[in-house]
Amino acid sequence: MRFFNTAGPVRCEKHYCLPPLQRFDLEEILLLIEQQKYFVLHAPRQTGKTTCLLALMEYLNNEDKYKALYVNVEAAQGAREDVYGAIKAIMYEISYQWRMAFKDEYLLHHYQNILKDTGEYAAFQALLSFLSEYSEKPIVLMLDEIDSLIGDTLISVLRQIRSGYILRPANFPQSIILCGIRDVRDYRIHSSKEKAIITGGSGFNIKAKSLHLEDFNKREIEILYNQHTEETGQKFEQGVIDYVWELTEGQPWLVNALGYVACFEIKQSRDRTKTITRKLIAEAKERIILERQTHIDQLADKLKEERVKKVIESILKSEVVRAIKEDELQYVIDLGLIKRTREGIRVSNKIYMEIIGKTPL
Ligand SMILES: Nc1ncnc2c1ncn2[C@@H]1O[C@H](COP(=O)(O)OP(=O)(O)OP(=O)(O)O)[C@@H](O)[C@H]1O
Ligand SMILES: [Mg+2]
Incomplete structure (x- = not known):
């Protein structure tokens, strides 16, 4: 039985969901990819960024025109400004995700040699070139949590992408999507090595576009909550959707959290013959604030x-x-x-x- 998800990316077969590919302008994204553009997708925490990227990867791989690869670069966060450690972690993650997505260990066998031969300031670029030449289809790379990287590590990643950019699509990814909270343009990155502030705009001047993922509108909240009624028969009192809107203004995690607490956590409402009232939503809100989830x-x-x-x-x-x-x-x-x-x-x-x-x- 499905439920409201409040922990990480949504999977529509397991959770109530709004079709992720309908949350952004898919046509525009496909056009940007076709035109070999590099762009940004950004939105605040828990808005559905990762859910959308994973759905896009699946869509592109089913279409079979490109090889789409989703990579979360958060693994490099622990290395902080140790550029070698961070680049190594990202290279491992790319190689591992490639194996997961395409059942192919080729990158895992080669990434360490690439790092040894070229050094951390060129190895990330070299790996992407290596992969693009190897793949029989152009690569679409999605780098999630890009702003979890800091300082010289972030500068190095952006510069290596910029420097490989002209080699696309045969020797570098056809398209790269950087995903995070902020638009790269607004980064002010402190370089310890250069003792200077580098702005995202100058470090990554190849970006074609910034797309922003919006919160749900009232109609979308209704569609999501209706899925609960359809699956369980449990009804919502008149005015509940308006109230959820009033409290959350469509922030996706909050909308799900209110639904989850009101319909699944509060004991008396687990009886599906009981209508979910505004009062229960108000109680759910109190709990959410008190519990201080992530x-x-x-x-x-x-x-x-x-x-x-x-x-x-x-x-x-x-x-x-x-x-x-x-x-x-x-x-x-x-x-x-x-x-x-x-x-x-x-x-x-x-x-x-x-x-x-x-x-x-
Ligand atoms: N398509 C969707 N339908 C319904 N709810 C969604 C959808 N996408 C996201 N959500 C809600 O948002 C939450 C966060 O989703 P996701 O992890 O994809 O977002 P994110 O922006 O990548 O978050 P983070 O900033 O933590 O990386 C989910 O747990 C769910 O509550
Ligand atoms: Mg995410």
């Missing part, structure tokens, strides 16, 4: 950052937001904590507002 915890953690604190404080005090620097504002918007609306800038939803209220700034 999503809430990550947000509360961000509130400790000085630059985030400053922006939130001035929004709460309704200070003129013009006093805040645009890049500071954009950073907090990218985190998903605040948003621009027609009426101005405000905290993204009521649940975040409550969390902020309960977190000493």
